[in-house]
Amino acid sequence: MPDDARTPLKAFPQAARPLPPEASLNAEERARILAKAAIFSPPDATLPDGRRDLVGMTHAQLVEEMRGMGEKPFRAKQLWHWIYHQGARDFGVMNSIAKPMQAKLAERFVVGRPEVATEQTSADGTRKWLFRFRDQQQVETVYIPEDDRGALCISTQVGCTLSCSFCHTGTQKLVRNLGVAEIVGQFMAARDSYGEWPTPKGEEGRRLSNIVVMGMGEPLYNYENIRDALVIIMDHEGIGLSRRRITLSTSGVVPVMDLCGQELGVNLAVSLHAVRDDLRDELVPLNRKYPIAELLAACRRYPGASNARRITFEYVMLKGINDSVAEAQELTRLLQGIPAKVNLIPFNPWPGSQYETSTHASIQAFADVLSRAGYSSPVRRPRGRDILAACGQLKTETERARRG
Numbered sequence: 001m002p003d004d005a006r007t008p009l010k011a012f013p014q015a016a017r018p019l020p021p022e023a024s025l026n027a028e029e030r031a032r033i034l035a036k037a038a039i040f041s042p043p044d045a046t047l048p049d050g051r052r053d054l055v056g057m058t059h060a061q062l063v064e065e066m067r068g069m070g071e072k073p074f075r076a077k078q079l080w081h082w083i084y085h086q087g088a089r090d091f092g093v094m095n096s097i098a099k100p101m102q103a104k105l106a107e108r109f110v111v112g113r114p115e116v117a118t119e120q121t122s123a124d125g126t127r128k129w130l131f132r133f134r135d136q137q138q139v140e141t142v143y144i145p146e147d148d149r150g151a152l153c154i155s156t157q158v159g160c161t162l163s164c165s166f167c168h169t170g171t172q173k174l175v176r177n178l179g180v181a182e183i184v185g186q187f188m189a190a191r192d193s194y195g196e197w198p199t200p201k202g203e204e205g206r207r208l209s210n211i212v213v214m215g216m217g218e219p220l221y222n223y224e225n226i227r228d229a230l231v232i233i234m235d236h237e238g239i240g241l242s243r244r245r246i247t248l249s250t251s252g253v254v255p256v257m258d259l260c261g262q263e264l265g266v267n268l269a270v271s272l273h274a275v276r277d278d279l280r281d282e283l284v285p286l287n288r289k290y291p292i293a294e295l296l297a298a299c300r301r302y303p304g305a306s307n308a309r310r311i312t313f314e315y316v317m318l319k320g321i322n323d324s325v326a327e328a329q330e331l332t333r334l335l336q337g338i339p340a341k342v343n344l345i346p347f348n349p350w351p352g353s354q355y356e357t358s359t360h361a362s363i364q365a366f367a368d369v370l371s372r373a374g375y376s377s378p379v380r381r382p383r384g385r386d387i388l389a390a391c392g393q394l395k396t397e398t399e400r401a402r403r404g
């Protein structure tokens with residue numbers, strides 16, 4: 001078991017460290033991004049009948065909530081155990097809590113889950129859910145099984161503001177950010193689907209052993225919600241997944257990358273996809289704001305990056321666009337000094353997409369250049385293509401309601 005799975009996770013253990021000077025320069029920009037996230041905030045956590053969802057409250061918020069009812073903090077600890085360790089959804093099964101108290105809790109609260117609109121399992125075992133939330137908005141979540149473990153790919157937004165030209169989600173406007181309960185809820189509902197409750201002891205032998213924040217949306221444009229959700233998921237008295245088993249992928253929101261490293265310290269994946277700014281401007285339009293040099297500087301200062309914990313650079317292989325040997329060589333030059341590995345993702349087509357997947361031979365040639373330079377460069381095997389569950393294929397039909 002990794003060390004940090006045993007130590008209780010204090011919220012933001014590293015936050016006391018000052019940001020490096022380059023990162024502090026970004027402070028204003030970061031404040032602007034965090035404020036903007038609020039415009040796309042999720043609906044209130046209170047149901048129409050006035051009850052509140054306990055899922056999505058941090059431990060401190062739960063303690064506060066109990067205090068409001070005149071209860072001691074140990075009540076929050078009990079509830080936490082039932083919700084996140086046992087997976088209980090009904091106060092009636094919480095047998096360490098006396099019946100009258102159970103009834104009182106049920107009057108005020110619920111233990112929520114997103115509704116499963118559809119669940120599909122691919123021929124290769126990949127499972128995809130379409131989850132529906134209270135306001136009828138929907139996201140997709142994908143479970144990718146390996147032999148004795150598996151990763152859950154979770155979404156952070158309905159749609160995405162960034163329109164990367166090769167990404168299906170990018171064709172859908174941003175509808176809204178997901179709330180903490182909706183992010184944690186994807187993991188809990190997937191656990192329900194596999195019956196993986198109570199939380200297995202230690203981290204071995206879990207079906208849902210890893211999380212990749214690589215579904216719909218840009219997580220660093222919904223940072224505070226994803227942060228609280230991951231803090232809940234990492235709490236060792238509940239789900240207890242360590243930060244080493246969580247990887248967050250960003251298209252390169254530089255000012256928030258620093259904060260993510262400081263407060264969460266999860267593994268970082270960066271969607272690079274091109275080695276020149278002119279091409280990256282086209283593929284990942286956010287590059288016009290935070291060009292490659294700035295992005296790589298943020299990677300160099302990402303806390304905790306080391307040879308044991310490399311930053312993953314994702315590189316989608318687009319035939320004739322970004323897949324030449326010369327580009328592979330340039331990539332090795334760019335990555336110098338960064339503890340890095342490169343994940344080569346064969347482009348996954350979607351209805352109406354304008355690109356083709358690179359040939360097997362060119363992917364191999366590209367990977368060879370990287371591995372000769374000492375970079376591990378696994379080619380990501382497409383999973384669940386038959387159910388449109390592979391990278392960049394996720395999209396829902398829900399739209400932003402007209403405002404005003």
Ligand code: SAH
Pocket residue numbers: 164166167168213214215216217218219249250251270271314315316345346347348349350391392393
């Ligand atoms: N918004 C974040 C995380 C979600 S996308 C980000 O962009 O990093 C997860 C990964 O899938 C990214 O690396 C993205 O570039 C990649 N991707 C998107 N569309 C793809 C496609 N059609 N084929 C292969 N990979 C794709």
Ligand code: SF4
Pocket residue numbers: 160161162163164167168169170171215216217218251271
């Ligand atoms: Fe958004 Fe990531 Fe898709 Fe780009 S690749 S449009 S950032 S989800």
